[in-house]
Amino acid sequence: MSDYISHDHEGDGIDRRGFLQCMAWAGTGLLWTVSGGVLASKTLVQIAKAGEPLPATDLSFLQISDSHIGFSKEANKDVTETFKIALDRINAMPTPPSFLIHTGDISQLSKPEEFDTFDEALKSCRTKDVFYVPGEHDVLDGSGKLYRERYLKSVEGKGSGWYSFNKNGVHFIGLVNVLNLQAGGLGQLGDEQLEWLEADVKDLGTSTPIVVFAHIPLWAVYPQWGWGTSDSEQALGYLKRFGSVTVLNGHIHQVLQKVEGNVTFHTAMSTAFPQPAPGTAANPGPMKVPAEKLRSLLGLTSVQYHQGKSSLAVVDSNLG
Amino acid sequence: MITLTSENSRRALLCAISFLSLSVFALAGEMKDVDSVAAKKNTIEIKDFNFNPKTLTVKSGEKITWINHDEEPHTVVSVEKQFKKSPPLDTDQQFTITAGAPGTYSYFCSVHPKMTGTIVVEQP
Numbered sequence: 156m157s158d159y160i161s162h163d164h165e166g167d168g169i170d171r172r173g174f175l176q177c178m179a180w181a182g183t184g185l186l187w188t189v190s191g192g193v194l195a196s197k198t199l200v201q202i203a204k205a206g207e208p209l210p211a212t213d214l215s216f217l218q219i220s221d222s223h224i225g226f227s228k229e230a231n232k233d234v235t236e237t238f239k240i241a242l243d244r245i246n247a248m249p250t251p252p253s254f255l256i257h258t259g260d261i262s263q264l265s266k267p268e269e270f271d272t273f274d275e276a277l278k279s280c281r282t283k284d285v286f287y288v289p290g291e292h293d294v295l296d297g298s299g300k301l302y303r304e305r306y307l308k309s310v311e312g313k314g315s316g317w318y319s320f321n322k323n324g325v326h327f328i329g330l331v332n333v334l335n336l337q338a339g340g341l342g343q344l345g346d347e348q349l350e351w352l353e354a355d356v357k358d359l360g361t362s363t364p365i366v367v368f369a370h371i372p373l374w375a376v377y378p379q380w381g382w383g384t385s386d387s388e389q390a391l392g393y394l395k396r397f398g399s400v401t402v403l404n405g406h407i408h409q410v411l412q413k414v415e416g417n418v419t420f421h422t423a424m425s426t427a428f429p430q431p432a433p434g435t436a437a438n439p440g441p442m443k444v445p446a447e448k449l450r451s452l453l454g455l456t457s458v459q460y461h462q463g464k465s466s467l468a469v470v471d472s473n474l475g
Numbered sequence: 476m477i478t479l480t481s482e483n484s485r486r487a488l489l490c491a492i493s494f495l496s497l498s499v500f501a502l503a504g505e506m507k508d509v510d511s512v513a514a515k516k517n518t519i520e521i522k523d524f525n526f527n528p529k530t531l532t533v534k535s536g537e538k539i540t541w542i543n544h545d546e547e548p549h550t551v552v553s554v555e556k557q558f559k560k561s562p563p564l565d566t567d568q569q570f571t572i573t574a575g576a577p578g579t580y581s582y583f584c585s586v587h588p589k590m591t592g593t594i595v596v597e598q599p
Binding site for chain 1: 523524545546547548550552554560563565566581582583585586587588589591
């Protein structure tokens with residue numbers, strides 16, 4: 156399979172074929188490395204398979220998303236198993252990541268037993284530090300109380316659960332955009348969270364690398380399907396002065412990336428099931444692929460961002 | 476019947492209805508798996524992330540039932556909190572309320588807020 160983009164009409168580093176291949180991804184995570192304040196990504200499969208040592212970096216961490224524990228329909232009848240496969244991949248890495256970020260939808264229906272199953276599976280992971288933000292499936296009770304008690308206690312989340320922390324000179328910001336949603340609208344941060352964000356970054360130097368993570372994309376991926384956040388522009392306005400901002404989201408179960416000035420937007424794949432590319436299906440729900448194909452589709456493609464390049468690279472790497 | 480001539484009077488009316496409706500808008504609040512509910516009267520089908528029909532007109536006292544045919548969970552939540560919200564409805568689950576006072580009731584899915592619908596309740 157080609158590792159190159161054959162048709163790049165719009166200069167955005169993605170062609171139709173590459174885009175469609177994004178649709179089939181499931182069951183893996185991305186390793187993010189911070190080197191000189193710029194993030195680049197590789198699929199775990201690439202790293203684990205090649206036994207390739209990690210490049211010398213200041214910090215490495217891993218994003219995992221959309222586990223949907225409790226989902227058992229045709230698109231993947233055993234999401235716990237594929238989540239465990241993702242964990243196995245993490246454990247097989249020559250150098251474990253410093254920590255994980257889970258960008259939401261741990262559960263399918265916010266049930267305690269679903270969270271229990273997730274927590275139990277996660278015990279097998281060598282990397283113990285995990286930072287969370289909720290997805291809409293985690294807060295179906297309307298308040299996210301259960302989620303918050305389980306996953307946001309240690310970070311002392313403000314408001315509905317947002318927080319920030321520093322690691323190796325990088326400032327991480329976990330935002331909540333799945334609560335108090337308004338009829339007809341998209342994901343939403345809300346005034347209180349925006350005010351907090353403005354104050355949170357006010358005293359940081361512009362050279363501080365910023366990583367923002369939230370469940371629903373903080374850019375208008377496809378508003379017709381609710382794939383966006385209504386007040387994300389205001390949030391990003393507070394981050395404009397920084398030299399390196401990376402926005403990590405989940406929710407759409409496929410990798411899409413956009414670079415806008417100093418901001419790189421990236422959505423991660425799911426460990427549970429793929430979802431259709433924007434506008435290519437009747438609805439954005441789980442996309443069925445033949446069962447025997449699901450695992451062979453795991454971790455097939457990575458998206459890499461290199462400093463100095465304005466375009467993104469979509470790389471196919473079939474496990475075979 | 477009151478004739479609504481402007482958005483303001485409409486809002487005032489909705490407010491008044493909202494005030495009364497929690498007691499008047501009787502709730503069956505049932506959620507159960509679907510057996511055979513083919514073409515049931517006053518049924519709103521949830522499919523492809525849409526409420527269908529988007530606007531349903533019923534008589535006061537009639538039952539209204541939502542059925543989720545998607546593989547995603549959905550909810551039914553009154554915009555003005557005029558009736559109790561549904562629990563998350565998984566595939567093939569349904570939710571029933573009984574229409575109360577005449578008026579217009581907007582609702583949405585709190586999980587996928589792009590999904591909106593309207594219930595118009597008329598005098599029996």
